[in-house]
Amino acid sequence: MVTRTRKLGRTAIPRLLGVATHVGALIPLASILWDYWFYQLGADPIRDVTLRTGKSALILLGLSLACTPLNILFGWKQLIPLRKVLGLYAFLYASLHALTFVWLDYGLDPGLIREAIFQKPYAIAGLATFLLLLPLAVTSNRWSRRRLGKRWNQLHKLAYVAAVLAGLHFLWLVKGAYSRPLVYGALLSVLLLIRVPPIREKIVYWRRQLTKRMLGRSTSDV
Amino acid sequence: MLVKKRTGIEIPSSEITPKHLYLSRRKFLKGAAVGAATLAGSAVLASCRPSAPGSEVETPPGEVGATTDELDDSLTEYRHVIGYNNFYEFALDKESVAAKAANFVTSPWQVTVGGLVNNPKTYDLDDLGKFDQEERIYRLRCVEGWSMVIPWIGFPLSALLADVEPRSNAKYVRFETLYDPEQMPGQRSRGYSWPYVEGLRLDEAVHDLTLLATGLYGEGLPPQNGAPVRLVVPWKYGFKNIKSIVKIDLVEEMPISLWMQASPREYGFYANVNPEVPHPRWSQATERRIGESARRDTPIFNGYADQVAALYEGMDLQVNF
Numbered sequence: 285m286v287t288r289t290r291k292l293g294r295t296a297i298p299r300l301l302g303v304a305t306h307v308g309a310l311i312p313l314a315s316i317l318w319d320y321w322f323y324q325l326g327a328d329p330i331r332d333v334t335l336r337t338g339k340s341a342l343i344l345l346g347l348s349l350a351c352t353p354l355n356i357l358f359g360w361k362q363l364i365p366l367r368k369v370l371g372l373y374a375f376l377y378a379s380l381h382a383l384t385f386v387w388l389d390y391g392l393d394p395g396l397i398r399e400a401i402f403q404k405p406y407a408i409a410g411l412a413t414f415l416l417l418l419p420l421a422v423t424s425n426r427w428s429r430r431r432l433g434k435r436w437n438q439l440h441k442l443a444y445v446a447a448v449l450a451g452l453h454f455l456w457l458v459k460g461a462y463s464r465p466l467v468y469g470a471l472l473s474v475l476l477l478i479r480v481p482p483i484r485e486k487i488v489y490w491r492r493q494l495t496k497r498m499l500g501r502s503t504s505d506v
Numbered sequence: 507m508l509v510k511k512r513t514g515i516e517i518p519s520s521e522i523t524p525k526h527l528y529l530s531r532r533k534f535l536k537g538a539a540v541g542a543a544t545l546a547g548s549a550v551l552a553s554c555r556p557s558a559p560g561s562e563v564e565t566p567p568g569e570v571g572a573t574t575d576e577l578d579d580s581l582t583e584y585r586h587v588i589g590y591n592n593f594y595e596f597a598l599d600k601e602s603v604a605a606k607a608a609n610f611v612t613s614p615w616q617v618t619v620g621g622l623v624n625n626p627k628t629y630d631l632d633d634l635g636k637f638d639q640e641e642r643i644y645r646l647r648c649v650e651g652w653s654m655v656i657p658w659i660g661f662p663l664s665a666l667l668a669d670v671e672p673r674s675n676a677k678y679v680r681f682e683t684l685y686d687p688e689q690m691p692g693q694r695s696r697g698y699s700w701p702y703v704e705g706l707r708l709d710e711a712v713h714d715l716t717l718l719a720t721g722l723y724g725e726g727l728p729p730q731n732g733a734p735v736r737l738v739v740p741w742k743y744g745f746k747n748i749k750s751i752v753k754i755d756l757v758e759e760m761p762i763s764l765w766m767q768a769s770p771r772e773y774g775f776y777a778n779v780n781p782e783v784p785h786p787r788w789s790q791a792t793e794r795r796i797g798e799s800a801r802r803d804t805p806i807f808n809g810y811a812d813q814v815a816a817l818y819e820g821m822d823l824q825v826n827f
């Protein structure tokens with residue numbers, strides 16, 4: 285009986301996490317569609333969609349990158365498979381965001397788009413982020429992973445570069461109110477720091493010591 | 507003949523995607539399919555979408571003299587004029603300003619006019635009401651790349667300036683917004699050098715287009731639009747139109763505005779609408795009129811070149827942006 289519930293728990297948690305991820309990741313899209321439908325997108329609907337898709341892309345990218353550090357910190361292995369799903373959703377929103385910009389906002393006018401992107405550092409950073417996310421999304425499948433072998437891991441480290449560029453994009457586009465991009469930058473720095481090999485090893489070592497001590501105490505309590 | 511049968515066994519086990527991983531991918535594809543279906547579905551459903559809310563949502567409180575500006579562009583819907591406001595003293599988000607400003611106390615109110623004048627004076631609301639009020643339909647072009655057409659009520663700033671008699675050494679006019687962090691939560695953030703300050707050259711200030719607005723759409727100004735009195739200079743970017751003014755000074759030196767202080771590279775003193783001078787963040791060549799979806803070209807001086815271009819004759823507008 286005991287072993288059965290434990291088994292159930294093992295598969296139920298990743299499943300639940302998976303479902304929650306999909307639901308959570310689709311909520312921003314659903315709410316945009318909802319607001320579109322009921323004319324709730326505000327006075328400048330195109331800008332509203334631009335901001336909301338951009339924000340969702342950024343948050344999902346950050347969450348995707350948070351999985352590994354959270355595993356290092358707390359040993360939450362169940363999060364590892366979510367990296368890819370979250371990353372792909374980040375790419376989905378980034379695509380919608382870019383599409384909103386070139387299509388809804390600039391009506392696919394090449395001259396206007398060229399001017400709007402290449403005159404502004406923030407837009408160049410956004411474009412660079414998108415162009416970095418593209419190969420990551422394309423190679424996120426099993427076949428590419430197998431084909432690329434070791435290089436796959438190296439390639440997918442680019443997600444961090446993309447996150448930094450997205451942060452620059454964000455920092456450069458806000459008008460004086462730097463608190464949101466700075467909070468994002470600070471969180472991203474923490475995530476990056478946790479991955480630095482010596483720090484990572486120290487954390488894992490401390491965590492193991494801690495669990496050992498706690499386990500020791502609980503068994504002696506019994 | 508030996509036929510080597512390929513089996514999955516040749517793949518090192520480390521390379522096999524664990525079950526939960528490919529399951530999650532399936533789920534992702536499923537999710538994406540749901541998303542796509544939602545999109546497709548909504549396209550089909552578009553025909554049965556409820557009809558757009560019109561002016562019945564928020565009826566303008568007063569009468570307006572015309573429904574278009576002199577270029578035949580329609581007035582921006584009242585609900586957008588009072589619902590989409592840049593007023594950082596209340597909120598950074600344009601759509602939450604109206605709610606945050608709802609209880610802003612705008613009466614009693616005093617505007618102190620002084621500096622290099624012969625006749626310094628403090629005006630209360632009744633005094634301001636004694637100037638001849640008229641309706642002016644102006645285009646408003648925000649530096650962020652959107653625009654509106656607004657029927658303002660107010661009086662030319664020149665009338666007020668004539669009343670205080672500027673001295674001959676007065677070269678500029680400096681305006682200041684109320685400083686009251688109790689009522690204006692945005693002023694508690696130290697990101698900007700509050701209070702909001704703006705300035706005009708004296709010849710710009712006395713130009714007939716330059717308005718001190720006390721109302722819009724046939725009624726007094728709502729708080730979110732800068733009640734009880736604000737500046738409107740239609741050939742300049744919207745941020746020049748300082749709101750909720752308490753102080754006007756005539757000065758000799760060019761005033762440093764809040765935005766010039768915050769980012770001198772981006773915001774100059776003149777801030778004339780000019781599609782030829784790019785801003786690092788927003789395209790200035792085009793704009794979106796609130797209520798329209800396609801962009802339109804931005805005319806130099808926001809379409810008021812005939813009236814104001816002479817003010818800047820011989821000046822390099824790329825340098826004096």
Ligand code: HEM
Nearest residue numbers: 335338339341342378382385407410411413414450454457
């Ligand atoms: C072709 C690439 C891109 C272009 C042209 C682009 C353009 C824009 C524009 C025009 C805005 C709105 C600026 C404003 O009106 O204030 C914006 C906002 C934003 N974008 Fe992008 N972007 C691109 C890619 C990305 C990517 C890949 C990400 C994230 C992964 C991203 C994240 C954001 C965020 C977080 C915002 C701000 C949202 C907010 O203020 O709440 N963008 N972008």
